[in-house]
Amino acid sequence: xxxxxxxxxxxxxxxxxxxxxxxxxxxxxxxxxxxxxxxxxxxxxxxxxxxxxxxxxxxxxxxxxxxxxxxxxxxxxxxxxxxxxxxxxxxxxxxxxxxxxxxxxxxxxxxxxxxxxxxxxxxxxxxxxxxxxxxxxxxxxxxxxxxxxxxxxxxxxxxxxxxxxxxxxxxxxxxxxxxxxxxxxxxxxxxxxxxxxxxxxxxxxxxxxxxxxxxxxxxxxxxxxxxxxxxxxxxxxxxxxxxxxxxxxxxxxxxxxxxxxxxxxxxxxxxxxxxxxxxxxxxxxxxxxxxxxxxxxxxxxxxxxxxxxxxxxxxxxxxxxxxxxxxxxxxxxxxxxxxxxxxxxxxxxxxxxxxxxxxxxxxxxxxxxxxxxxxxxxxxxxxxxxxxxxxxxxxxxxxxxxxxxxxxxxxxxxxxxxxxxxxxxxxxxxxxxxxxxxxxxxxxxxxxxxxxxxxxxx
Amino acid sequence: xxxxxxxxxxxxxxxxxxxxxxxxxxxxxxxxxxxxxxxxxxxxxxxxxxxxxxxxxxxxxxxxxxxxxxxxxxxxxxxxxxxxxxxxxxxxxxxxxxxxxxxxxxxxxxxxxxxxxxxxxxxx
Ligand SMILES: [Mg+2]
Numbered sequence: 001x002x003x004x005x006x007x008x009x010x011x012x013x014x015x016x017x018x019x020x021x022x023x024x025x026x027x028x029x030x031x032x033x034x035x036x037x038x039x040x041x042x043x044x045x046x047x048x049x050x051x052x053x054x055x056x057x058x059x060x061x062x063x064x065x066x067x068x069x070x071x072x073x074x075x076x077x078x079x080x081x082x083x084x085x086x087x088x089x090x091x092x093x094x095x096x097x098x099x100x101x102x103x104x105x106x107x108x109x110x111x112x113x114x115x116x117x118x119x120x121x122x123x124x125x126x127x128x129x130x131x132x133x134x135x136x137x138x139x140x141x142x143x144x145x146x147x148x149x150x151x152x153x154x155x156x157x158x159x160x161x162x163x164x165x166x167x168x169x170x171x172x173x174x175x176x177x178x179x180x181x182x183x184x185x186x187x188x189x190x191x192x193x194x195x196x197x198x199x200x201x202x203x204x205x206x207x208x209x210x211x212x213x214x215x216x217x218x219x220x221x222x223x224x225x226x227x228x229x230x231x232x233x234x235x236x237x238x239x240x241x242x243x244x245x246x247x248x249x250x251x252x253x254x255x256x257x258x259x260x261x262x263x264x265x266x267x268x269x270x271x272x273x274x275x276x277x278x279x280x281x282x283x284x285x286x287x288x289x290x291x292x293x294x295x296x297x298x299x300x301x302x303x304x305x306x307x308x309x310x311x312x313x314x315x316x317x318x319x320x321x322x323x324x325x326x327x328x329x330x331x332x333x334x335x336x337x338x339x340x341x342x343x344x345x346x347x348x349x350x351x352x353x354x355x356x357x358x359x360x361x362x363x364x365x366x367x368x369x370x371x372x373x374x375x376x377x378x379x380x381x382x383x384x385x386x387x388x389x390x391x392x393x394x395x396x397x398x399x400x401x402x403x404x405x406x407x408x409x410x411x412x413x414x415x416x417x418x419x420x421x422x423x424x425x426x427x428x429x430x431x432x433x434x435x436x437x438x439x440x441x442x443x444x445x446x447x448x449x450x451x452x453x454x455x456x457x458x
Numbered sequence: 459x460x461x462x463x464x465x466x467x468x469x470x471x472x473x474x475x476x477x478x479x480x481x482x483x484x485x486x487x488x489x490x491x492x493x494x495x496x497x498x499x500x501x502x503x504x505x506x507x508x509x510x511x512x513x514x515x516x517x518x519x520x521x522x523x524x525x526x527x528x529x530x531x532x533x534x535x536x537x538x539x540x541x542x543x544x545x546x547x548x549x550x551x552x553x554x555x556x557x558x559x560x561x562x563x564x565x566x567x568x569x570x571x572x573x574x575x576x577x578x579x580x581x582x
Contacts, residue, residue: 214518217545221567222469229476236479259476266469313518314546322521 002046004060004094007087008039011067015077028076038063054102061095086129090122200422201343208281208346211311215277219270226270230263276303280342290434292335297387297455298327298380304342305378308349321353321360321374328381332457340434344427345378348391348451351423352376355395355449362396386437386457392450398443406441431455459581460488464498464515464527465543477570486581495522499530508535512580514564514573517544517551525554532559539580543568 016032019025042060045051068088071080097115101108108115237256240248280303302325312319356374363372377392398406405411409425431439431453438454463474471491481487490510492498498515502508513531517524528540542555547565555563562576 214545217566218467221545222467222473224567225473229473233476233479259479262472263476266472270469309520310518320523320526 002043004057004064004091005039005043005046007091008060008064008067009036011064011071011080011083011087012036012039014080014083015071018079019076025076028074035063035067054098057094057098061091061098064091082129082133086126086133089125090119093118093122196422197426200426208307208311210314211307211309212277212281214310214314215306216274219273219277222270223267223274226263226266230260230267233260233263280307280338290337290340292337294333295336295338295341297331297334297336297341297389298329300338300342301325301327301345301378301380301389304345305349305376308346308353312350312353319353319357321356321376323353323375324377326377326379328379330382331380331387332382334387334455334457336435336455337430340430344430344439344453345389345391347423347427348453349376349378352391352393352395352449352451355397356393357395359395383454387455389453389455390450392448394448397445397447397449398441399445403441403443407439459486459511459577460490460509461577462490462492462498462501462510462513464492464495464513464519464524466493466516466519468493470516478574487577494519495524495527495530498527499534502531502535502538508538510538512539512541512577514541514543517542517555518546525551525558528555528558528560541576 012032012035016029016036019028019032039060042056042063045056046053046060064087068084068091071077071084093115097108097119100111233256237253237260240253240256305323305325309321309323312321353374353376356376360372360374373394375394377390379388379390379392381388381390406424407428409422411425428439431437435455436458437456438452440452440454441449442452443449463470471489474489474491475482478487478489482489490501492501495515498513502510502513513527515524515527522530524542524544528542531538531540536559539561540559541562541564542551542560543564543566544551545566547563552563564573
């Protein structure tokens, strides 16, 4: 009888704990409290002599029955179903025993042991069910926790993923920006390079101009002089022809005729000489047509050696140097870009003259140099598979540590403004990239420098 | 009268010989030519004293320049007249020539009229 009420209190307490505190549930809280009060009252009454034991037992059963009914009927109390299932067999047994006891106490006594055993199993059932449900609940709880953790992890991963994606997007944008900036810089660099190549070309053209002017002036003088003197000779011949037959000097006439004929040849020769110089100047200043054409290397070397010499001579009156051409007459005609190779020769020869005359100046500053003759020697020679051109000066040479740098762009030993520092690097490009040849230098510091061009014949 | 003309352009010889055709034919003038400073000195040193009385020299020549030749002639043979003929008639060359003892300075293209007058003044 006590147990029924304890079950009641237990279920009520269970429901009370799980019922929300909200206003809407106030009524239910009140009902639960009344139920508990009743159960406690029944327990006390059960121990007191007051009232019939059967009545109180009946009321107690009615109360617990009502509570279980509520558990199944009211949705808010459904969660106590497991407890209800656990205690139902015991309550049913208790009700049956009481009914049998009332109807036939003798029959009750005869099956009391059986009832006790059944009561024990009902109790076991309750405990087992309670234990199982607890275990299940715990497992569920664990599962829930796990899934919560998984959810948490997933959310974290998502967050990191989003962050990463953002960072990647940012980085990509940065890279694109950098790439664009680099492309721009590259384009600017290319434009600057083109500009520099052009200005180097113009500078060398400027150096050429004076030489060219001198080179053209000389043949033009001859053209003028020879035509003028030819006029004089013709005049003289006319006078001779006017003379009486017997007085004419046949020998003189023949001489005059011969001279006039020779003069006309000279006029043609020097006219062509001037024409060739103008042509080569135009070729030098022409924008890269880059076309290879059959070229007489000896003629080119001669031409540019003279242009260089006269150019420097015209620019600096104190400049004086000796130059020699040692040409191999057996040279084959090579397919080269004449204006490019000409630029290389001009650059190398100008440098050679510069180096040799710098040495002269240095020696003169030291009070010596009387016996030193700045000299530049240009040679051509036939090789097994092509042509070798050398430009040698007797200047102060190139120090070992500088030798590896001379073909680098912007490297110059000349004072600021005297050179772009591009001449040799451009020469190197023209020979190697432009002609598949080779440009190298040998030098003995204090004694000489020699630049060597190898051109292949193919 | 013997005159030496120094120029690295070899056609100068033909030109001068035609310009002074009459003088050469009648024997009043003898022309010799040198194509470098060194050549010129060799010719002057052939006889002692040299027969050449007047030297006309180009300035712009490979090797020894006309101005260097002028100095050498003036120290070795001060009695010989030397005049310069140059395509570069700038004051630098002109002043250097005159202070080194040049008698005259002619620019290219050569004005043969004034050159003839110069020679005639010497022939007297
Ligand atoms: Mg000359």
